[in-house]
Amino acid sequence: MTRPPEDAVVQAARRESVLALGTWLVAMTYTITYCYLYGYGRPVDTLSFVLWFPDWVFWGIIAPWLVCTMISVVFAFGIMGNESLGDEIDVDLSAETSSEGGHAG
Amino acid sequence: MPAEAAQAGYGTLAMLVVIMAISVWLGTQAQKAVERGGFIKGYFLGNRGLGAWALALTATVQSGGTFMGFPSLVYSYGWIVALWIAGYMVVPITGFAVLGKRFAQLSRRTGAITIPDLFDARYGNERLGLLASILIMAFMTFLMIAQFKAGALVMKLAWPGNTSLAMAEDVAVGGIDKPYYIGLAVFSLTVVGYTLIGGFLASVWTDLFQSVLMLVGVVILFLAVVPIASQAGMDRPTLDAMAATGPDYALGPGFSQQGQPPFLLLGAAISFFFVWPIGGMGSPASMVRVMACKDNNTLRRSIVLLSFYNLLIYIPLIVICICGRALLPNVAHADEIIPRLAIWSTQEWAGGSLIGGLILAAPFGAVMATVSTYLVVIASGVVRDIYQRFFRPRAGDAEIRRVSHVVMIAFGLIGVLSNIQPVGFLQTLIVFSTTATASSFVTPALMLAFWRRSTAAGSAAAMLAGAGTILTLFIVGSIAGGAAFQPYLLGGLEPIVWGLAVSAVAGITVSLMTSPPHEALVSQLFDAPAGKPLTAS
Numbered sequence: 245m246t247r248p249p250e251d252a253v254v255q256a257a258r259r260e261s262v263l264a265l266g267t268w269l270v271a272m273t274y275t276i277t278y279c280y281l282y283g284y285g286r287p288v289d290t291l292s293f294v295l296w297f298p299d300w301v302f303w304g305i306i307a308p309w310l311v312c313t314m315i316s317v318v319f320a321f322g323i324m325g326n327e328s329l330g331d332e333i334d335v336d337l338s339a340e341t342s343s344e345g346g347h348a349g
Numbered sequence: 350m351p352a353e354a355a356q357a358g359y360g361t362l363a364m365l366v367v368i369m370a371i372s373v374w375l376g377t378q379a380q381k382a383v384e385r386g387g388f389i390k391g392y393f394l395g396n397r398g399l400g401a402w403a404l405a406l407t408a409t410v411q412s413g414g415t416f417m418g419f420p421s422l423v424y425s426y427g428w429i430v431a432l433w434i435a436g437y438m439v440v441p442i443t444g445f446a447v448l449g450k451r452f453a454q455l456s457r458r459t460g461a462i463t464i465p466d467l468f469d470a471r472y473g474n475e476r477l478g479l480l481a482s483i484l485i486m487a488f489m490t491f492l493m494i495a496q497f498k499a500g501a502l503v504m505k506l507a508w509p510g511n512t513s514l515a516m517a518e519d520v521a522v523g524g525i526d527k528p529y530y531i532g533l534a535v536f537s538l539t540v541v542g543y544t545l546i547g548g549f550l551a552s553v554w555t556d557l558f559q560s561v562l563m564l565v566g567v568v569i570l571f572l573a574v575v576p577i578a579s580q581a582g583m584d585r586p587t588l589d590a591m592a593a594t595g596p597d598y599a600l601g602p603g604f605s606q607q608g609q610p611p612f613l614l615l616g617a618a619i620s621f622f623f624v625w626p627i628g629g630m631g632s633p634a635s636m637v638r639v640m641a642c643k644d645n646n647t648l649r650r651s652i653v654l655l656s657f658y659n660l661l662i663y664i665p666l667i668v669i670c671i672c673g674r675a676l677l678p679n680v681a682h683a684d685e686i687i688p689r690l691a692i693w694s695t696q697e698w699a700g701g702s703l704i705g706g707l708i709l710a711a712p713f714g715a716v717m718a719t720v721s722t723y724l725v726v727i728a729s730g731v732v733r734d735i736y737q738r739f740f741r742p743r744a745g746d747a748e749i750r751r752v753s754h755v756v757m758i759a760f761g762l763i764g765v766l767s768n769i770q771p772v773g774f775l776q777t778l779i780v781f782s783t784t785a786t787a788s789s790f791v792t793p794a795l796m797l798a799f800w801r802r803s804t805a806a807g808s809a810a811a812m813l814a815g816a817g818t819i820l821t822l823f824i825v826g827s828i829a830g831g832a833a834f835q836p837y838l839l840g841g842l843e844p845i846v847w848g849l850a851v852s853a854v855a856g857i858t859v860s861l862m863t864s865p866p867h868e869a870l871v872s873q874l875f876d877a878p879a880g881k882p883l884t885a886s
Contacts, residue, residue: 247868248876257451258799264446268439272622279432279601280615288596293584296575296668298428298599305431309438309660316441316656320649324446329645330878332397332457 256325263323271312278304360702364710365504368562369539372717375554379547388746389737392548392753393729394462399641401650403553405441406560406658407638407718419663421683423670426612427590429603431667433613436625441655443626449639449648451798456640458874463726464633464790465734467640471797472805473870475738480809482734484789484816485633486727490763491782493723496716497537497764503713504532533768536717541761544721545754549729552721553638559714564661566708570687571665573694578672586668589675598674616841623846628783631791634722637729720764728756777834781823788815788848792856800860801871807860815852819844 283300294302382398383391390396423430455461459470464485469478505528543551578586591598598604603612613621629635642648673686677693680686691708698704732753737744744752792811796803819836822844826837836844 248872250875251454251877253450253454254799254875257454260450261447261795261799264439264442268443268622268626271439272436272619275432275435275438276615276618276622279435279618283429283432284601284615286600288591288600291599293587296579296583296586296671298587300600301428301431305435305438306664309435309664312438312442313656313660316652319442319446320652324450324649324652326645326649327450329450329454330457333460 252325253327253329256327260319260324263319267312267315267319271308275304275308360704360706361709362706364703364706365713368559368710368714368717369535371558372539372551372555372714373543373546375558376543376545376547376551379550379554382550383548388750389733390462391550392750393725393733394637394641395548395550395553397457397641398643399553399638399647400643401647401654403557404445404638404642404647405651405654407553407556407722418684420666420670420673420687422612423667424674424680424686425683426603426605427594427598427600427674428587428667428671429601429613431664432601432618433621434625434663434667436622437659437663439626440629440659441652443630444635444655445639445648445652447630448636448794448798449642450645452636452639452794453642453645453648455798455874461640463729463733464636464640465730468793468797468808469734469738471874472808472866474805477805477809478734478738480812481790481793482730484812485786486730488782488786488789489633489723489727489730490760491778493720493727493760494764494767495779496720496723497533498768500536500540500713500716500720501529501533501768503709503716504536505529530769533765537761537765540717540720541724541757544724545757548753549641549725552718552725553641555714555721556718559711559718560658562707562714563711564658566691566711567662567665567669569704570669570691570694570708574669574672574676574690577694578675586672586675590671590678593674593678614841616838617843620843620846623849624784624787624843627791627849628787628845631787631789631794632783633786633790634726636790636794637726724757724760727760728753731756780836781819781834784843784845784848785816785819787845788819788852789813790815791849792852796856796860801875802865803856803860804863804866806863807856807858810859811852811856814855815848818848818851822847 279300283298283304286300292299294306297306379395382395385391386396419430419434422433452467455471456467459467461467461470463482465478465482468481469475543555547554575586578589587599594604601618602614605611639648642651669690670686673680673690677686677689680689688705688709691705695702695705695708732749736752737749741748789812792815793808796808796811822837822839823834826835829837838844839847
């Protein structure tokens, strides 16, 4: 028996999930690497400032935070699909069985 | 007036009363909305009608700690706390885009009202739903009890004549006495009352209200404090704070007093990029709010709204607290920094007492909203996942309503009774419960949503392995450290990292070792309905 095609929402959600987790991984790698290299164990007299922030805080945290905010906008309105989530069903608990595979709504 | 002599005064008390009144009013409005649909879906899920603002500002990790605990860390340790909180830059994406769409779809397709409902329906296994329900209720009860104490302490610090402004456990604002008990009683009656009236929507709307209040507070405080500290240049706040502490205040791993351990070593920095984005994603309270969203467009707009909200809350708060260290370098208890700054900076303003009160009232609103959220999740677990599913499947709306109210009152009483003589390590219990919840549910949630081959046994193994790992690391830490209750940092990493890893290995391994799930059931939840085209509608 051939399997029916996978639901479009499942495919889109899986793709978006991978992209979101990828964004998290890249942000974490960049931020921690930059801050560790330029913010830890450094002579304090080499410190400079961007606005109120020590340079390593600005380039290691504030700048990527701004970039992530922009990515969120692009992700939400440019990448994320607007598929219908489908109709809702009402579940009657009294009609359910307790066996494995017995119900899915 | 010197900052050290500042008192909360009547303005703060007045603002707390206003917030309580607004919360009760929101509860009554929520009740009207609940009446428009079936009771159980309305009371526990708001008839799946959450809009973008409500979802964005209430579904992720924000509590009284945002306005008290976090500023206290910045004041104490300096700029390194920016790295500690930096994971929030991706919380909007991970919080809504990883599981959001699929959970919203699955909950509609299965008719699930609660997270255990969803596990039950996905695998057709009531025992898995029961396990999820027991874990959620156990961890949430710990979290809820701790928040009752925080609520009582905020009420106490607002008491006119009280000179302490901290809500930390070790300070206990003069000890556990009459104002504490009055605070506990008033707080409990208010929060249980409005939650009981309006259910899930009351909890969401008060949460939204406090989130807006918190943003207003941060903006006012930023405008009041930062220009004063930066008069001689934008680098002055940091330089002045360093003069009061030491050079480590502007560097990693952060400033620490003689003999104290460093604040944020590399392992801890990595760990907190798991704690906020991944831990928040695995919170059942967050998952259930995503299930309640109105539609897909709501999810998309929520990502954007929360991104800007986090940017406007956390970065200004860090700058404010660094300025606080420069302006008020010797505040006795770091937890007091926001209240002290609020009162000190607004004392010359017309109506300054009320504005200071508004800023102080924000954490109180946050604590109320948090308790309300936990009450709804716990009550839904008892009523829907246990009472209705196993004992009274045919129970009507009136009976479910009655039982829901009894359960909320019972757990409210547990919260009160547990805090008449509160235990001393509640903060550690909060950390334990939060990390254990995330470790128990992130892997099973991902398996449920995306992996066709996952099984009920695999999900149960992932839940138990995650919870067991956290429990083990806390037991080992407590024995090794000789303290009452503390985690063991294996490899320098926080327990959540190990909990997530062990949970993932257990979930995948056990799923592959057990029989595949029924294809018909999987197909019903993963494949396009018959006759439906693959393209987006």
